[in-house]
Amino acid sequence: MGKSQKKRSMRRHNPMRVPDSHLPHGLASASASSSKSEAILPIMQKMESVDAAERKWACVAVSNLIQNDPSTRRLLQGKNIVGALITRLSDSEEEVVVEAAGSLRNLCIDGGFDICAEMYNKNILAPLKTFVPKISGTLSQFLASPKDAPENAQKLVYEFADNVITILWCLSETSNKALNAINQISLVPFLMSFLASRDNLPLSTVTSAAQCLYVLTDENRPIIEEVRTNAEYTACLLAAVRSTDTPAKANGKEKDTSDARASAFRVLCCGILRNISPIPPPSIAATVDLDRDVVLPTLEPVLTSIDLGEATQAAQHAIENQESIPQLENLSLKNTPKSDHKTTSELELERLETRLRTVQLALETLTGMCATLPDPEVFGGGSEADADAADGVDEENEDDEAMDDAQDIDMTAEDASPATQTPQPPAFFTSLVTPLLRLVQPTALSFPPLGSPSPHPPTTSALSSIHISALECLNNIFLSLSTSLGGRPSGLAPENGRMVFDAVWRALAAVGTDISGPGQERRKEMWDIGVGVLWGVGNVWKGALVPTAEQVQVLVQFCNATTDISTKVKTIGALECLAQHPESVDANATISSYLLSLLPPSATPPTPTEPLLQAVSALIDIYSDETLPYDVNFRQGRYLDALVRSVEGVRKAVRSVDRKKERELRVRGEEVRDNLVAFIQYRRGLGL
Structure with missing residues (x-):
C-alpha cells in the first residue's frame, strides 16, 4: 500500500449552517436576491434611536430577517450590522443588550467563519469579557435563593448566558x-459551573456550555490541561454522561425536545472526556476505561436513534406546513416577538435538527476513536459473546438479528443462500459498521438541488454533515484495519468487504458526479472522503472486490477531474485495489492503461509527484505475481517497456522534492524509485 490517507479530524462546528455559496458575490447581487432589502434602512435607523423600545425592535428584526435567508444576511453585513449590534452590547437597557446578543448569536451560527472573524476584528470580546463575571454572580444568587428571583428575570439571564456562551463557542x-x-x-470555571448545576438550570443553556467546552478542549492544550487535572471537573463530566435524568415537567413535544437535548448533552460530555483523556489520578474518571465503559455504551445507541429517511419526511412535512412569519411592517414596538420567537413548524424543525446534530456529534467523537481501532471485542461487547459461545449458549437469534440489520440496507451478497452462509463478522461490524453504512446514504434533503438553495438549509446542513462524519468514521476503521491488523483480520469474509464497498458506492452514486457547481461543496467532500473509504476497504479485501465497468470509468473520470492531490492519491489507491481481482481481466487492463498514462513521459501535463508515486507503486503491486490471470495484460500490452521509459522521469520527480521541506515524501519517492528499478529487473529476469 502506498502513502495512507490522513486520519483527518472533523471540525466541531459546521462552518455555515445556512450556506450561501450558491449566491453571486457583491452587495448589488445580495440586494437583488433579497426580498427584504427595503427593510434594511429602517432597521439601521432604529438601531441608533434614542428610544430603547425602537433599539430593541431593531435587534429583534435582524434575527427575524436573516432566518434561513443568506441574501438578507449578506445585505445587512454590507451595512455594518455586526458593528451596530456590538455597540448595542453596551446599551443602557438590559433587554436591548439581551436581544443584541441574541442577534449576534444567530449571525454566528448561520453565517459561519466570515461573520465570526468580523466580530472578532471589531472587538466583540471586550464586552463579552465583562458579561462572564456578571452572569456568574447573578447565577450564584439565583441558585442560592431561587425563590427570591422572579421567573422572568431568571429566564432573561439564562437566555443571555446561552447567547454569550454560543458566541464564544463560535468565535x-x-x-x-x-x-x-x-x-x-x-x-473553564464559568462553563463547568453550568455543568455542575445542571439539575437547577435550563437544559438548553447547560448544553450550550457543554458545546463550548467541547470545542475549547479540541486540541487546545491550555484548556485540556485545566480540565483534565481538576478531579472535580472530570468527576462532574463522568456523572453527567452516566445520568439518564430528563426534566420531570416536560411532556409531549416538550419532552421530545428535552430528551433530544439531554442526549446531546451526554454526547458532548463524552466528547469532552475523550478530548482531555488520558485523565490522571486522583480523579474517579482515571479508574475507568473511557472508550469501553463510557463512550461506546453512550454513543453506539445514538447511531441508531434516528432514521434519516423518516427524519427527512418529517422535515419536509414541517416545511410544507410552515406558518407565515410576522411581516416586519406588522411588528409593533409593544408586541415585538423576541429574537427566539418560533412557529410550531420551526420548533419541529429545530427539534429534528437537534437530534441530527446529536448524531453528528457522536460520529465526530467516534471518528477520533476509530483512528486507533481498539480490540474488536471492545465494540459491541464481543468478549461477552465469546464467553457465551464458550458456555454453549445458543446465539442463533443474535445472528439472525445481525443479518436482518445488514439486509435492511440491502448489503448482503447477491448469491448468498442458506446452504452457503458465511461466518458472521466480528461484533463491531454489526454494532458500528452497519449503522455507519446506513448513515452515509443520502436522503432527499441531504444536498441542495443543483443550482438552487435547499428548501431548509439547516436540515440539509445537518444531514450532509452526518453523511460526511459517518464516512470519516468508516475511513478510519478500515485504514486502521488495513495497517494495524495485517490487512486481513480473521472473521472478515470477502462478503463483508463487498457489502461495505457496495454500500459506500451506492451512497456516492446517489450524491452524483456533478459536484463542481456553487453550493455543492458538500457533495464534493462526500466524494473526497468516500474514495478514501473505498481505498481502505480495498486494502483489507484486496483481490476479493469484483469491479464493474461503471465503477472503473467513474473513478478514472473523478481522478482526472479532481485537483486535490490527496484525493487523487486515494482514487489511484482505490483503482489499484479493484485492479487486483484475479478474474477481472478487462477491468485490470482499463485501470493499468490509465495508471500508465499518468507516468512520464506520456503524461501531459505531468502528473504531480505524490499521485505519480502512487501510480508507480500501484503498477508494481498489481503485477508482482506473474501467475495471476490478468498478468496477460502486462505481457501483451508491453507494460515493461512503458515502465522502462518512465524511469528517468520518475527520478527527476523524486529529485525535485525538497529534502528539508518534504522529507517524508522524498523518502517515499526514493523508495518507490528503487522499487521500480528492482521490479523492472525482476520482470526482465522472468523472460515472459
Whole structure:
C-alpha cells in the first residue's frame, strides 16, 4: 500500500449552517436576491434611536430577517450590522443588550467563519469579557435563593448566558488568534459551573456550555490541561454522561425536545472526556476505561436513534406546513416577538435538527476513536459473546438479528443462500459498521438541488454533515484495519468487504458526479472522503472486490477531474485495489492503461509527484505475481517497456522534492524509485 490517507479530524462546528455559496458575490447581487432589502434602512435607523423600545425592535428584526435567508444576511453585513449590534452590547437597557446578543448569536451560527472573524476584528470580546463575571454572580444568587428571583428575570439571564456562551463557542473556531484570546478569559470555571448545576438550570443553556467546552478542549492544550487535572471537573463530566435524568415537567413535544437535548448533552460530555483523556489520578474518571465503559455504551445507541429517511419526511412535512412569519411592517414596538420567537413548524424543525446534530456529534467523537481501532471485542461487547459461545449458549437469534440489520440496507451478497452462509463478522461490524453504512446514504434533503438553495438549509446542513462524519468514521476503521491488523483480520469474509464497498458506492452514486457547481461543496467532500473509504476497504479485501465497468470509468473520470492531490492519491489507491481481482481481466487492463498514462513521459501535463508515486507503486503491486490471470495484460500490452521509459522521469520527480521541506515524501519517492528499478529487473529476469 502506498502513502495512507490522513486520519483527518472533523471540525466541531459546521462552518455555515445556512450556506450561501450558491449566491453571486457583491452587495448589488445580495440586494437583488433579497426580498427584504427595503427593510434594511429602517432597521439601521432604529438601531441608533434614542428610544430603547425602537433599539430593541431593531435587534429583534435582524434575527427575524436573516432566518434561513443568506441574501438578507449578506445585505445587512454590507451595512455594518455586526458593528451596530456590538455597540448595542453596551446599551443602557438590559433587554436591548439581551436581544443584541441574541442577534449576534444567530449571525454566528448561520453565517459561519466570515461573520465570526468580523466580530472578532471589531472587538466583540471586550464586552463579552465583562458579561462572564456578571452572569456568574447573578447565577450564584439565583441558585442560592431561587425563590427570591422572579421567573422572568431568571429566564432573561439564562437566555443571555446561552447567547454569550454560543458566541464564544463560535468565535473560538474562527482562528488561532481568536482562540488564544478566548483562552485568556478563564472560561473553564464559568462553563463547568453550568455543568455542575445542571439539575437547577435550563437544559438548553447547560448544553450550550457543554458545546463550548467541547470545542475549547479540541486540541487546545491550555484548556485540556485545566480540565483534565481538576478531579472535580472530570468527576462532574463522568456523572453527567452516566445520568439518564430528563426534566420531570416536560411532556409531549416538550419532552421530545428535552430528551433530544439531554442526549446531546451526554454526547458532548463524552466528547469532552475523550478530548482531555488520558485523565490522571486522583480523579474517579482515571479508574475507568473511557472508550469501553463510557463512550461506546453512550454513543453506539445514538447511531441508531434516528432514521434519516423518516427524519427527512418529517422535515419536509414541517416545511410544507410552515406558518407565515410576522411581516416586519406588522411588528409593533409593544408586541415585538423576541429574537427566539418560533412557529410550531420551526420548533419541529429545530427539534429534528437537534437530534441530527446529536448524531453528528457522536460520529465526530467516534471518528477520533476509530483512528486507533481498539480490540474488536471492545465494540459491541464481543468478549461477552465469546464467553457465551464458550458456555454453549445458543446465539442463533443474535445472528439472525445481525443479518436482518445488514439486509435492511440491502448489503448482503447477491448469491448468498442458506446452504452457503458465511461466518458472521466480528461484533463491531454489526454494532458500528452497519449503522455507519446506513448513515452515509443520502436522503432527499441531504444536498441542495443543483443550482438552487435547499428548501431548509439547516436540515440539509445537518444531514450532509452526518453523511460526511459517518464516512470519516468508516475511513478510519478500515485504514486502521488495513495497517494495524495485517490487512486481513480473521472473521472478515470477502462478503463483508463487498457489502461495505457496495454500500459506500451506492451512497456516492446517489450524491452524483456533478459536484463542481456553487453550493455543492458538500457533495464534493462526500466524494473526497468516500474514495478514501473505498481505498481502505480495498486494502483489507484486496483481490476479493469484483469491479464493474461503471465503477472503473467513474473513478478514472473523478481522478482526472479532481485537483486535490490527496484525493487523487486515494482514487489511484482505490483503482489499484479493484485492479487486483484475479478474474477481472478487462477491468485490470482499463485501470493499468490509465495508471500508465499518468507516468512520464506520456503524461501531459505531468502528473504531480505524490499521485505519480502512487501510480508507480500501484503498477508494481498489481503485477508482482506473474501467475495471476490478468498478468496477460502486462505481457501483451508491453507494460515493461512503458515502465522502462518512465524511469528517468520518475527520478527527476523524486529529485525535485525538497529534502528539508518534504522529507517524508522524498523518502517515499526514493523508495518507490528503487522499487521500480528492482521490479523492472525482476520482470526482465522472468523472460515472459
